Amino acid sequence: QSALTQPASVSGSPGQSITLSCTGTSSDIGTYDYVSWYQQHPGKAPKLMIYDVSDRPSGVSNRFSGSKSGNTASLTISGLQAEDEADYYCSSYTSITTLVFGGGTKLTVL
Amino acid sequence: QVQLVESGGGVVQPGRSLRLSCAASGFTFSTYGMHWVRQAPGKGLEWVALISYDGRNEYYADSVKGRFTISRDNSKNTLYVQMSSLTAEDTAVYYCAKDLGRSGWFFDGWGQGTLVTVSS
Numbered sequence: 001q002s003a004l005t006q007p008a009s010v011s012g013s014p015g016q017s018i019t020l021s022c023t024g025t026s027s028d029i030g031t032y033d034y035v036s037w038y039q040q041h042p043g044k045a046p047k048l049m050i051y052d053v054s055d056r057p058s059g060v061s062n063r064f065s066g067s068k069s070g071n072t073a074s075l076t077i078s079g080l081q082a083e084d085e086a087d088y089y090c091s092s093y094t095s096i097t098t099l100v101f102g103g104g105t106k107l108t109v110l
Numbered sequence: 111q112v113q114l115v116e117s118g119g120g121v122v123q124p125g126r127s128l129r130l131s132c133a134a135s136g137f138t139f140s141t142y143g144m145h146w147v148r149q150a151p152g153k154g155l156e157w158v159a160l161i162s163y164d165g166r167n168e169y170y171a172d173s174v175k176g177r178f179t180i181s182r183d184n185s186k187n188t189l190y191v192q193m194s195s196l197t198a199e200d201t202a203v204y205y206c207a208k209d210l211g212r213s214g215w216f217f218d219g220w221g222q223g224t225l226v227t228v229s230s
Binding site: 003032033034036038040045046047048051052057089091093097098099100101102103104 | 147154155156157160169170171172205210212213214215216217218220221222223
C-alpha cells in the first residue's frame, strides 16, 4: 500500500486561509470516508484534528475543516495563526484492512 | 484524560528482538482498540499494527507482518508489541495510540513515544 501524496511544504501569512491536499487512490480515500488529519509540532506526539473526512474532535478549533472529492482529501485552515505552524499528516483506511498515512506537509506561517 | 506511557525502547542489534510496552490510564482500556504507529527519524508517520479491544483481532502493516506481534493485557491496562528480526529500517520512535472507537481507525490519544534504534 503506497503512502498518500501530500505536498512537502505549504506557507501562508497570519490571517490567511490555506488548504493542504492529500491524494490517494480508489483503494483508500476514493472508497472510504475514513480520512483523518493530524497535527504534529516538533518533538511532540501527533494530535487528531479531523476524522471521518470533516468531523472535529472536541477542543479542536473550528478554524480547521476537512473535505473530500474523489481520491483527494483536503484540510483547510482559516485565520492562520503562528501556532498552526507544524507538520500535518493525512491518513485513510484502506481496502486491505490497513491504514496509510501521507508523507506529511510542513506548514510555515510567514 | 487519556494517558499513554511507552517503555522498552533502546539500542538493539540487527536480527535481535525487543518488546515495547504501553501503560494506559484515564480511560476504560478494555473497551478500545489500540495501535502502534512509528516514525523514523526525520520521516513521516507509519501505521504498524492494531489490536481489537478484546485482543481477538490483530492487523499489521505489510512491512512488519510475520515479525511483529501486538498483544494486550486488559487486567494490567497495558499494550505490547513484540518485535523480532529487527533491521535498520525498523529504527523509529514508536507511539502507542488509542483508537477513537469508530469505524475507520482514528487515533485520539498518543503516548510520548519510545525510540528504538537498530544498529550493530
